[in-house]
Amino acid sequence: MEQDMENGDKWPYHYRGTRYHFSSEQKVWWQTFKNGLEIFVKSGHDRIIKELLKLRPEGGSFRITETGDVIIKMVEKETWTPIYVCEMDMPFKFSDDIETTPKELKPGDIWTGFYDGSRYSHLNDRVWWRNPEGPRQYIVETLPDEVMLQMRILKPTGGSFRITEDGYVITLIPKQPLPNQLKKQWESMSVTQQQLITAKVQSTEMLPIYIGRYHEGITLQPPKDFTKPLTPEERKEMLDFLNGFSAPGEFEGMVPKDADEEEEFFDDPED
Amino acid sequence: MASILDEPTSIPAVDEKLVTVNPGDVWPLPYRGSRYTVKKVDDRLKVCWTRLDVKHDASSLPERLIKAMGTHKGDQRGRFMVTPHGEVIARREIRDGFWQSVYLGKLDGVLDFLGFELDPSGLKTGNLWPGLHFIHGEEFAVWNRAGNQDYLYWTRRGLYFRAIERYPDICAEVRKIRPRCGRIYITENGHIWMNLPRSEVSRSFQAEFFTLLDEDKKKLSDGKHDILLRSIYDRVSATGCYPVYLGEISDFDSGVAPRTHFLAGTHFGVGGEDVYDGDDFGGKSWRKMKRDY
Numbered sequence: 001m002e003q004d005m006e007n008g009d010k011w012p013y014h015y016r017g018t019r020y021h022f023s024s025e026q027k028v029w030w031q032t033f034k035n036g037l038e039i040f041v042k043s044g045h046d047r048i049i050k051e052l053l054k055l056r057p058e059g060g061s062f063r064i065t066e067t068g069d070v071i072i073k074m075v076e077k078e079t080w081t082p083i084y085v086c087e088m089d090m091p092f093k094f095s096d097d098i099e100t101t102p103k104e105l106k107p108g109d110i111w112t113g114f115y116d117g118s119r120y121s122h123l124n125d126r127v128w129w130r131n132p133e134g135p136r137q138y139i140v141e142t143l144p145d146e147v148m149l150q151m152r153i154l155k156p157t158g159g160s161f162r163i164t165e166d167g168y169v170i171t172l173i174p175k176q177p178l179p180n181q182l183k184k185q186w187e188s189m190s191v192t193q194q195q196l197i198t199a200k201v202q203s204t205e206m207l208p209i210y211i212g213r214y215h216e217g218i219t220l221q222p223p224k225d226f227t228k229p230l231t232p233e234e235r236k237e238m239l240d241f242l243n244g245f246s247a248p249g250e251f252e253g254m255v256p257k258d259a260d261e262e263e264e265f266f267d268d269p270e271d
Numbered sequence: 272m273a274s275i276l277d278e279p280t281s282i283p284a285v286d287e288k289l290v291t292v293n294p295g296d297v298w299p300l301p302y303r304g305s306r307y308t309v310k311k312v313d314d315r316l317k318v319c320w321t322r323l324d325v326k327h328d329a330s331s332l333p334e335r336l337i338k339a340m341g342t343h344k345g346d347q348r349g350r351f352m353v354t355p356h357g358e359v360i361a362r363r364e365i366r367d368g369f370w371q372s373v374y375l376g377k378l379d380g381v382l383d384f385l386g387f388e389l390d391p392s393g394l395k396t397g398n399l400w401p402g403l404h405f406i407h408g409e410e411f412a413v414w415n416r417a418g419n420q421d422y423l424y425w426t427r428r429g430l431y432f433r434a435i436e437r438y439p440d441i442c443a444e445v446r447k448i449r450p451r452c453g454r455i456y457i458t459e460n461g462h463i464w465m466n467l468p469r470s471e472v473s474r475s476f477q478a479e480f481f482t483l484l485d486e487d488k489k490k491l492s493d494g495k496h497d498i499l500l501r502s503i504y505d506r507v508s509a510t511g512c513y514p515v516y517l518g519e520i521s522d523f524d525s526g527v528a529p530r531t532h533f534l535a536g537t538h539f540g541v542g543g544e545d546v547y548d549g550d551d552f553g554g555k556s557w558r559k560m561k562r563d564y
Contacts, residue, residue: 135326230497238504252558256511
């Protein structure tokens with residue numbers, strides 16, 4: 001968050017983050033999208049629930065961004081508006097041994113929490129947010145080299161990933177036979193952890209894994225606005241390019257050698 | 272204003288037998304064509320065209336599109352495609368993670384995007400294409416290799432397919448302009464445009480092409496065509512090729528857009544909502560599609 005905000009202020013940034021539910025009985029939980037498996041928050045939510053109930057006493061759902069901001073959507077005159085609630089004080093603790101702040105994971109290990117967080121995508125070194133109301137928006141920040149390296153190693157064809165509110169970068173990779181060290185990790189997991197992973201694998205054919213850490217938050221570049229008039233200089237530059245661009249001349253079959261039509265991904269449906 | 276007609280279409284299915292497909296029926300042919308999306312923008316549903324960090328909103332919603340999406344796709348929002356035959360197709364999730372292609376109806380009319388002309392008139396062969404410049408039109412390749420027999424080809428997962436009929440007129444026109452051949456795109460309004468690298472314009476077409484290019488550049492420089500100029504610039508930057516108008520499908524060969532013939536039941540549309548039954552622009556199979564003898 002870049003500016004001082006108070007509970008009830010309009011949230012001016014992109015709406016993203018781990019999705020939780022809360023009730024008028026002051027309970028907070030995370031649940032799977034389709035089979036309704038619920039993971040209850042044991043601690044860390046006292047202030048958040050008080051602030052949430054001020055806005056919506058009947059309960060509902062909210063999100064926590066990778067910057068630790070608690071946000072919610074409120075409806076007014078049939079229009080849903082993102083609203084800032086408060087900042088997260090401390091990491092949540094969960095029932096059923098669900099561990100969202102693990103200490104000793106290595107890149108490529110199975111993720112020990114539930115698969116959620118602020119969703120971004122990457123291809124090569126470019127990272128973007130997929131705006132549901134618009135086109136992708138590239139991010140301003142640069143993710144740490146180690147994170148991008150692991151992403152290239154573990155997910156070389158690109159795709160989406162998540163950043164949790166506790167700064168963990170996680171992603172989904174095609175399901176595969178587990179190597180021995182991951183078999184050991186799997187056997188050491190609780191039944192609920194295994195249920196979460198199994199549900200994810202069954203619904204997406206993909207396995208959630210840990211990639212690395214990132215704590216700095218994400219800001220977005222504005223989308224390209226084609227309706228904004230070009231300056232005379234921009235127009236001239238584009239027209240000159242059309243006249244004099246140096247085509248590669250080299251083709252590989254039907255493809256110019258440096259063509260860069262990028263593909264889009266759909267490897268992480270809402271869970 | 273465009274609309275979606277609630278009417279059946281006739282397609283060649285397995286073994287080239289003609290079958291009738293009604294709105295709501297499974298779409299058994301490849302999931303290919305021009306790609307659009309219905310998004311909620313400023314609390315209103317709009318038809319959008321998107322690629323990377325670019326989005327264009329259609330000026331109006333085709334009548335009955337939202338109803339057809341809701342009824343047959345099960346979601347008023349999301350992707351849909353339009354074939355060169357005007358068939359509107361989409362993807363619906365029939366159980367967790369399992370999607371299939373569905374036919375919604377026929378597009379009647381033209382989608383209207385500020386700055387673009389999707390159904391231009393008066394264009395000459397060789398003009399820059401004034402429609403959308405990515406994922407607009409079903410993609411085919413014209414070959415000059417021996418044995419191509421004037422078929423149009425496309426590729427999916429490394430396999431090569433060809434259209435049922437031969438298109439000698441289209442192939443001849445492409446070869447006249449670009450002797451080494453390449454890819455063409457056939458849009459839902461029956462227009463054909465092609466990729467033309469500057470280095471591969473035929474000698475016989477060079478004078479005509481560069482005269483037309485000068486005319487187009489003059490039009491694009493007037494400050495009223497900045498959207499189109501940006502889009503053409505993006506296309507040329509990304510592909511190294513000019514997007515060049517070829518003509519209307521009705522003026523070539525049988526006058527009917529291509530269909531693809533399958534010898535046996537081929538499973539198309541395997542994957543999620545965003546599947547495309549063709550390999551990526553820069554995919555390996557397109558790279559292996561050698562143009563020379």
